[in-house]
Amino acid sequence: MTEASPYRLVGARPEPEFEMLVDGRPVPVVPGQTVGAALHAAGIRIWRTTRFGERRRGLFCGLGVCFDCLVTVNGEENLRACLTEARPGDEVTTS
């Protein structure tokens, strides 16, 4: 089977990527992607640790319902990574 990809499937010609900084580390973003999607695409699936059991979390519902994927973006706390569109130069911090 040929190498299938979502880009090939929809015939995407994405604009050049920009970078956001996640805990100081650059992560590429296709314009319009959410913080959570860009993290996933970069192979980062874990970015939060729970208060009590120190369980590791990332995207779960992916629709803004579960609040597992909370991040801080440019100092704004408790934003849902799955809903928040990444912007060039965003500084994302995780907890």
Place this chain on the structure above:
Amino acid sequence: MTGHDAAYDLAVVGAGPAGLAAAGVAARAGLRVALLDAGARVGGQYFRQPPDGFHASRPGALHHGYSRFVRLRDGLGDADVLLGHRVWAVEPAAGGGFAVHCLKGGRERATTVAATRLLVATGAHDRVLPFPGWDLPGVMTAGGAQALLKGNLVVAGRRVVVAGTGPFLLPVATSLAAAGARVVGVFEAGGRFALAPRALTRPGKAVEALGYGGRLARHRVPYKGGRAVVAAHGAGELTHVTVARVDAEWRPYRRGHETVRCDTLAIGYGFTPQLDLVAQLGCEIGADAAGGPAVRVDRHMRTSVPGVYAAGETTGVGGADLAELEGAIAGRAVVADARGVPAAGDPAAVRAEVRRRRLAAFADALLRAYPVRDGWTSWLRDDTPICRCEEVPYRRVREARDLGAADARSIKLLARPGMGWCQGRICGEAVARLAGEDPGPPRRPIAQPVRLGDLADMDERTSDDDA
């Protein structure tokens, strides 16, 4: 563009198939319409679109019925489309009509939209059931995996298991496979052919189902019924799942467990309608065909509260076709009510009503064909998290029951499931079922977390003055 005069004839909350159809009908009839959605693009979950930055030449490749979406999107007339608006509360306004309180944009600034009439088309989210390991990274909802793909062109994982119950598992599996994931299995806890006899009553749906079947076969994806993922495993991240053969009540047989290696599990046990806004307004809420909560509407999609309409999954989970039709019916009713004329009468309305009944009957049959069976509770262990937010293990829920908590509300007060960030949206179904109840309507004073300052300012703001 909202400007200073933000008083609309109709505010539609939710820009999925129902909201798009309603807003289009009302706007084309000359009403001033605001269509609000939390997302960055219209379409809702079903017609979720990738950002323009991808310049997709075949944007319909991931969607069933894409041409319908294009027609809905292009038929919005002069409706104001207010994207990135997360509605956290609606209330009757002092001078009549409704105030729709939103958080706007990436930084979530508060804003309020005023409208004479309100249509709630907020859709549904995946229903999930707890099981050991379900909070491991790599386990996500089927809808979440679909949203990553449709909305961001990101494939959730390399080796993916799709599991749960209901026909939605099929499009999730086929689109993941088409986008390059290795889908190692689709496990349906109910019967694999629970749907089959019913599908014959809707030939279009039977053809659609055959299409998914063919695509699964082409990607060599096994689709097995009477199988459930009863545990997920991994040291800090998902590496494999246990799939059990289950009986008709979803209790695992002693034999027939298999271990399936995967980095991602997409799980879904049907859908839960998002009823926060209709519940806030005091709209009467009844039960759908499977006992789940759904807002009651008359045949013009009017709720029990004058001026408030509902369409789509909020009135009972029924899929995109039914949602679109209900939206159009609601839009016509809003136009008629605004003009003070009867909502029914013309032949088009009669045809719509006949079609709605047919689609609703099929939706009810689906709900009855893919119920959640009680045996899922036998998958739980003492330390299985029930509430992900407050990290409440099954043991504490059982202790609460042993202490005499006989209903979901008492369990919640004693053991705290459902008291965290998500306010029970994820675990509420499970807690209700563990209490032996049918899942009830939500009782949340706000539909999105909001800063206290915005709450304090609420009364002082009636129009959007910072646009």
